[in-house]
Amino acid sequence: MTPDLKRILMVEDDPDIQTVAQFALEAVGGFNVQVCGDGKRALEQTLAFQPDLILLDVMMPGMDGPAVLKALRANSQMSGTPIIFMTAKVQPQEVAHYKELGALEVISKPFDPMLLSDMIHQIWEQKYG
C-alpha cells in the first residue's frame, strides 16, 4: 500500500526558490509544505514537522545536502524519512552516487515549479506504488 505523501519539507537556501516552490507544491500538488534554508534548521524541522518527504538542495553554504543526509541517517528518529536531492549537476555517475548515499531520487535544477508536484508524485508511485 502506498504510504501517504502529505507533508513535504523543502531544504533550499535561495529564498526566491523557496517561495515559488512552496507556493506551487501547495497550490498544484495540495501538499502541506514547510521550508528552511540550511542544514541545522533542516534537522530541527524534520523532528518538529515529521515530513513524509524531504526535498534537499545539494549545494548550500555550511552543511551541504549530502552532509544533511548523513546527519539524518545518523539519527534514529529521522533516518527513515525519504529524501529527494535537487541539484544543477546531474551526470549519471553523480545520480548513482547520491542514490548510494540513500536518496530516493535526484531532481535536476532548474525545475519548473508548476511541474514539480507531478514529478514528485511520479517518483513516489514508482517507489511505493
Next chain:
Amino acid sequence: MVSAPVSVEEQMAQLRASFALRLPGRVDEIASAWRAIAQNAWNAENAKRFHRLTHSLAGAAATFGFAALSQVARQLELYVEPFVPAQMPLTPEQRATIEQKLAALASPQLQSPTAVVENSARTAGRPAGDHANRRLLLLTQGSAMDRLIAQIGFFDYQVQLVNTWEELTQEYHRALPAAILVDADLYATRGKLDAYRVAPGDSAPRPPVIFFSAHGDLSARLTSVRAGADAYFTKPVNLSRLVDKLDLLSSHQAPDPYRILVVEDDEDLAEFYAMTLRQAGMEINCVSDPNLVLQQLMDWKPDLILMDLYMPHCSGLELATVIRQQEAYVSIPIVYLSAETRIEKQLAAMSQGGDDFLTKPIQPEHLISSVTARAQRSHALRSLILRDSLTGLLNHTAIKGQLESEIVRATRNHSALSYVMLDIDNFKRVNDTYGHPTGDSVLKTLARLLQQRLRKTDIIGRYGGEEFAIILPEATAPQAQEILNEVRSRFSYIRQQSSKEDFQVTLSAGVAAFPAFADAKSLSGAADQALYQAKHRGRNQIALA
C-alpha cells in the same frame, strides 16, 4: 466587495513579477562580492561567496523563466569555478572577462523573462534603443581597452574584439556592426577602410568608423581623415563623448519624424496631403471634425497643423483662434490651405493666427517644402523654449505643464500614471571634488541613460540642479519602481570620468501614482516625500509614496 479568486497562473505571474523586482538587487549583491575580491588580495571566503551567489542566481533565474539571464549567470559561475580553490591572483584579462560578464548580467534585456507575457506597461512603448543594432567591432590588442569594453556595456553596446584586419573583415561580413572602432596606434590604417565601403545600390549605409589614438596632432588626424574615418578620439577615451558620437553616427538615431495634423473635411484631399507628406517621411493624422482637433493637440502633440480655411461647421479662422487661446498652443505653426485667391482674405487669415497660406490646388513639392520648413523651425524653437540646454530634457516649466496634461489624459482614459522625483546622491560633493564640468558630464550621462532605458512614451525632465522628474503614463507605482530600479542599478555601475580619477555615483528616487494621488500638486508632493524617504533610508534606492 468580494474579489474573484485569483488563479494559480495569476499568482505565479505575481511571484515572477516580484522576483523580477528583486533581480537588480541580486545582481548588485554579486557585483559587491566581486568588488570585495577585486579590491583585496584573493581570499577563499570571498571567492566562494562570489561563486555561490552566481550559482544561486543562475538557478533562481531559470526557475522563474529568465532563461537568458540564467545562462549568463551560469557562464560566469563556470568561468569563476576553477579559480575558487586556487590561491593565484587573477590576470587583468581574467578580471576584464569577469567584469564584462557582470556587465552583461546587469543588462535589462536579460532581466525580462523570456517565457512570460510582459505586462502591458512595458510593451506599451519600449526603451528607445530596443531593436537597433548595438554591435561594435573593436580592432585592438592587449588589455588597454578592457575597461572601456566593460563600461560601454552599460549603454547597451556589445563589443566584439578582433586582433587583425582579416578578423575584422570576417566579423564584418558575418554580421554588420553598428560601428567599427580602431586603435589607430597599433595598426596601419591607410587604404584599410576601403573594404568596408558599402557597394553602390546597397540599402544599408556603411557603419561609421572611429579611430582611437594617443596622438592628437594634425598629421595623425589627417591620416585618419584620408583613411576614411568618421570620428577621432584621443586616449584616454572619454566614454560619455564616445557614446554620444556612436549614438549620433549610428543610423538608428534618425531624428523623430515631424508630426502634421491635417484638418480637412474633404476626404480625398486629406488623403492626398497625407500621402504626399508621408512620402517625405512625416507622420500624419487627419481629422475632418474640428471638434477633435483640441484632443489631438493634447494627445498627439503635432508639430504643425495643416488646415482647410472653409469647413462646413466651423471656419479655419475660428478654429485657429480657439487653438491660440491656449497658452500651450500659441506658437504651433498653422498653415492654411484654401482655394481662396482673394488677397485680403488670405491676409486676414494670416493675421488671425495663421503662419502661412497655401492655395489649392497645390503641387506636392510645394506642400512638402512649405510644411518642412515651418515644422523644422517650430521644432527647433520649441526645443529651445521647452528644453534644458545641458541635458536636452524638458525643463522645469515644461515638465510641470506635461504633468498637468498627462493627468487630464489619465483621468479621461481611466488609466494609471506614475510620477517620479529622482535625485543624484551627494551631487554637491561631485562638483566640489571634481569640478562643475565633471558634474555636468554626470548629469548628461544620467540624462542619456534615462532616455535609453525608459519607454518612448515616458516623459523626462530636468527639474533642478541634480533633480529629475519623470512621468510614466499607464504605469502603476510598482511598475514604475521596477523600471526605475533598473536605471538606478545601471547608473551605479557606470564609472564616471574626470581628469583626476574615475568615480561612481548613485541616485535615489520617490514614486507616486495616480489615481491614488489625484492631482499634480499631491502627486509631486508625494513623490517628493518618497524621495526624501529614499535618502533617509540610505540613498541608492527607490521608495514608493
